[in-house]
Amino acid sequence: MGESATLRTAPSAPRKRDAEATRLAILGAAKIHFARLGYECAALRDIATEAGADVSLIKRYFGGKEALFAAALNDSFSGNAARDWNRETFSRDIATMMADDTHVDEDRTLRFKFLLRAATSPTTAPLLNLAMQERFLAPIRDWLGGECAPVRARVLAAVYIGFLVERLIRDRPLIGEEREVFIASAAAALDAVLQPAP
């Protein structure tokens, strides 16, 4: 992660007074810390330090820890949005993506760790749910369309998340026939959800 390239100037030449830059530095540091440590273990003082700012600025610019988390969560989702998938190849595309190695996209992985940690903390689970609804579920729902789109979007999102978790904890790359079977099975699962309810 090439984070804080803009912050490294801190010791010798203190950053010029720039609220927006500081805000962004804090936000960036927050995303990393929350992703690495989870909501409870991430300390505002550490985040502020890494951002080259003071703790109290977090209150001023965001309001508090929970609000900062919400902002970071929101920001994490922003890159993900409303990609238009080809309906015909959707399942296989996703399945292939999940089968192949993850280290290409470190940023995406970090973002997901963020989500997973958020999901397993009682404090942040509601926040995540909210963000999920707006940023993730809603697009899927619209994309799905049809009768029971909201619920089916839930199921689709669940399956998708499951694959992400699996890929996150996978110890070795899938190769050869193994990979083929994985893709086939995963695509089948996705396809099954895509079919309109009977």
Next chain:
Amino acid sequence: MGESATLRTAPSAPRKRDAEATRLAILGAAKIHFARLGYECAALRDIATEAGADVSLIKRYFGGKEALFAAALNDSFSGNAARDWNRETFSRDIATMMADDTHVDEDRTLRFKFLLRAATSPTTAPLLNLAMQERFLAPIRDWLGGECAPVRARVLAAVYIGFLVERLIRDRPLIGEEREVFIASAAAALDAVLQPAP
């Protein structure tokens, strides 16, 4: 919640002095609290209170918070749930379980929440990602059997985990037709994975 049926006698008739009973009460309360709240959010005072004991006894009987967690983890594993699912109704059973929140305190689910929460806490993560594979992936693989069982177990586990996470962050119960559609979709996804690869 119907837990601590054995502890409810506390106010009127204090439990007879019995080290082993107290130890077990603490252990039981710990398993529940750690599963519900995760390592960092679970408070020793709460655990002790629910067990009808004093905080300091935790130190005496276990040594500290981390040691208590380890003990709880160990104990969670000791009662193995090598539950044999009916192959015919497997998908629908799982799907229904995921749709309803009433099963939340069921042993198996509680144990898994325990794992999931533990795996996402930096304090306890290292041991547990491994444990998850041993305790979760291996049984599924054996249960599936057949040619490409290992990979298909991965996919099945992934889908399962996805549903679990979804339920973990779900804000309101699914009711009526919503619930039906959820079960149908989820079961379809699971069924798709259960089919041998083409």
Next chain:
DNA sequence: TCGCTATGTCAACCGCGGTTGACATAGCTC
């Protein structure tokens, strides 16, 4: 130049919660 305000700094506050040791007492042995 003179303020005024936005930005940044500092130190204290305060509760939470894990840890600790001193003390009380039940239940057993003699």
Next chain:
DNA sequence: GAGCTATGTCAACCGCGGTTGACATAGCGA
């Protein structure tokens, strides 16, 4: 009953960390 030990109770300690408000100052407009 006397005394001993295992068990349970109580209160305090202490650091961590989120929060807060008072203060300093850069940068800008008048």
